[in-house]
Amino acid sequence: xxxxxxxxxxxxxxxxxxYVSNEGSGDVSVVDLRSKSVVASIPVDGRPRGIRLSPDRRxxxxxxxxxxxxVQGGKDAIVAIDVATRRIRGRIEAxxxxxxFDITPDGRYLVSANEDAxxxxxxxxxxxxVVATLIxxxxxxxxxxxxxxxxxxxxxETSNTVSVIDxxxxxxxxxxxxxxxxxxxxxxxxxxxxFVSAEIGGSVAIxxxxxxxxxxxxxxENGTGxxxxxxxxxxxxxxxxxxxxxxxxxxxxxxDGRVIGRIPVERRPWGVAVSADGRTIVTANGGSNTxxxxxxxxxxxxxxxVGLRPWGVAx
Amino acid sequence: MDRxxxxxxxxxxxxxxxxxxxxxxxxxxxxxxxxxxxxILPVSDALRAGIDFGLxxxxxxxxxxxxxxxxxDFSPENIDRIVAEHFTIVICDDVSPAIARAAADRxxxxxxxxxxxxxxxxxxxxxxxxxxxxxxxxxxxxxxxAAQLNARYEAAMNAAMDEHAxxxxxxxxxxxxxxxxxxxTDAGVLADYLVRDTTVFDGHKGRPLxxxxxxxxxxxxxxxxxxLAAVIETGAVKGACDP
Numbered sequence: 001x002x003x004x005x006x007x008x009x010x011x012x013x014x015x016x017x018x019y020v021s022n023e024g025s026g027d028v029s030v031v032d033l034r035s036k037s038v039v040a041s042i043p044v045d046g047r048p049r050g051i052r053l054s055p056d057r058r059x060x061x062x063x064x065x066x067x068x069x070x071v072q073g074g075k076d077a078i079v080a081i082d083v084a085t086r087r088i089r090g091r092i093e094a095x096x097x098x099x100x101f102d103i104t105p106d107g108r109y110l111v112s113a114n115e116d117a118x119x120x121x122x123x124x125x126x127x128x129x130v131v132a133t134l135i136x137x138x139x140x141x142x143x144x145x146x147x148x149x150x151x152x153x154x155x156x157e158t159s160n161t162v163s164v165i166d167x168x169x170x171x172x173x174x175x176x177x178x179x180x181x182x183x184x185x186x187x188x189x190x191x192x193x194x195f196v197s198a199e200i201g202g203s204v205a206i207x208x209x210x211x212x213x214x215x216x217x218x219x220x221e222n223g224t225g226x227x228x229x230x231x232x233x234x235x236x237x238x239x240x241x242x243x244x245x246x247x248x249x250x251x252x253x254x255x256d257g258r259v260i261g262r263i264p265v266e267r268r269p270w271g272v273a274v275s276a277d278g279r280t281i282v283t284a285n286g287g288s289n290t291x292x293x294x295x296x297x298x299x300x301x302x303x304x305x306v307g308l309r310p311w312g313v314a315x
Numbered sequence: 316m317d318r319x320x321x322x323x324x325x326x327x328x329x330x331x332x333x334x335x336x337x338x339x340x341x342x343x344x345x346x347x348x349x350x351x352x353x354x355i356l357p358v359s360d361a362l363r364a365g366i367d368f369g370l371x372x373x374x375x376x377x378x379x380x381x382x383x384x385x386x387x388d389f390s391p392e393n394i395d396r397i398v399a400e401h402f403t404i405v406i407c408d409d410v411s412p413a414i415a416r417a418a419a420d421r422x423x424x425x426x427x428x429x430x431x432x433x434x435x436x437x438x439x440x441x442x443x444x445x446x447x448x449x450x451x452x453x454x455x456x457x458x459x460x461a462a463q464l465n466a467r468y469e470a471a472m473n474a475a476m477d478e479h480a481x482x483x484x485x486x487x488x489x490x491x492x493x494x495x496x497x498x499x500t501d502a503g504v505l506a507d508y509l510v511r512d513t514t515v516f517d518g519h520k521g522r523p524l525x526x527x528x529x530x531x532x533x534x535x536x537x538x539x540x541x542x543l544a545a546v547i548e549t550g551a552v553k554g555a556c557d558p
Contacts, residue, residue, distance in 0.1 A: 159376040159379070161379055200522070201515060
């Protein structure tokens with residue numbers, strides 16, 4: 001049972017707000033982590049899923065799509081929201097059906113997975129134009145960019161692959177087979193490893209990012225957890241994996257792949273994010289319309305009701 | 316030339332490597348230039364459409380690894396040609412005695428999308444004997460990525476994905492994935508891989524699909540035709556493979 005215990009002390013380095021994409025209600029919930037309440041709801045006109053803050057934390061980007069398969073509908077875009085005013089500043093073209101994306105550390109490029117088209121798009125955020133569309137695996141989903149901004153890893157659910165995009169060259173330079181139905185991907189902040197969840201395989205892959213090679217697959221929740229979201233602690237030591245089928249977060253040692261902990265949360269956690277100070281993790285629990293805010297040290301925390309079917313979280 | 320030396324020789328030729336065992340093995344481990352040959356026997360139009368869609372997607376995936384999926388149509392009487400030309404994966408909806416013999420001799424791995432009436436060591440059945448009220452797939456399924464698969468199929472084939480199409484798609488997908496993950500097209504290697512405890516496949520049904528090691532029938536959810544509610548079947552499979 002998830003226990004409401006955590007208080008985030010004023011003046012701590014923890015971020016104050018968490019942003020949650022709700023694919024069911026078509027909006028973004030802004031959650032004040034201090035008051036433990038939703039302080040704003042931002043409609044985005046479509047189905048929001050992937051969600052990221054810009055490196056300068058001034059802009060919130062949200063991937064929005066419609067329900068038209070294989071065509072670029074009017075709602076397919078990355079929506080840019082001004083963090084200060086909580087107003088939509090613009091819509092950025094990012095190919096068909098954008099689901100997840102990431103932004104280069106210099107804030108220049110956005111790489112998005114186009115689920116229906118089997119491609120990944122690179123968008124120049126200065127011109128707001130797609131500058132490259134690259135063929136990746138079938139049914140692409142997760143995207144993460146290496147801390148040095150050079151490579152983007154793109155997972156593909158049906159082909160069970162990760163494609164490696166060299167962003168400056170704008171080409172796919174490697175592909176890897178990973179666990180069955182890969183979903184989320186995250187780099188360690190030191191850039192040495194990447195981690196890919198496999199929903200049906202029930203595992204997380206540890207990847208050597210210099211060789212672009214899978215080092216090992218780590219089974220989670222006896223293979224039945226349906227892991228989706230992945231996030232890595234700021235010191236690159238721990239991997240947090242949201243197990244949608246097990247209603248729990250797995251904590252995996254980044255160095256040795258050992259499962260070192262498990263934190264129960266509410267129903268169907270998919271998105272997971274860790275704070276800059278590493279003390280707090282937040283999960284978006286699609287099955288219970290909540291987020292769980294967890295104190296890493298104690299494994300306890302509280303829940304906040306958000307919109308319908310929360311999908312991703314950024315903070 | 317025996318089958319193993321043919322496979323290794325093919326890879327060496329495609330990669331431009333010297334045909335030494337060491338260099339060929341290195342290339343093999345990278346899965347580069349793997350050529351997966353699939354013999355397609357005469358099947359129903361609906362099943363064939365699913366096979367064709369599965370070939371499209373598998374060929375797209377294979378290109379990511381500089382590999383290839385090569386299909387060719389054969390008649391069931393041409394099993395000797397299938398074996399002679401190293402088509403180690405056979406997809407059918409009726410396991411003829413000749414095909415079963417070839418499978419029993421461990422020369423081909425057979426994926427049967429039809430009723431599992433005949434058993435042989437290397438024959439893998441994609442569905443068990445079902446009741447008329449049970450479905451393996453339906454065009455209206457949405458969860459677990461089913462909507463995305465249905466949409467991709469409809470866009471590619473201009474038709475809704477029915478049960479036969481799904482079985483055809485899955486047969487090719489499993490055959491390709493087994494080859495790329497086992498890093499081999501040898502029927503024996505594939506068959507061993509298919510029944511390992513750790514081997515699972517995804518059919519957009521929300522749970523891992525795996526072959527029963529004893530019956531070689533795919534264990535998977537079935538759907539009640541009346542309301543598309545999933546029925547999970549994990550018990551023994553009745554039929555020719557489990558008399």
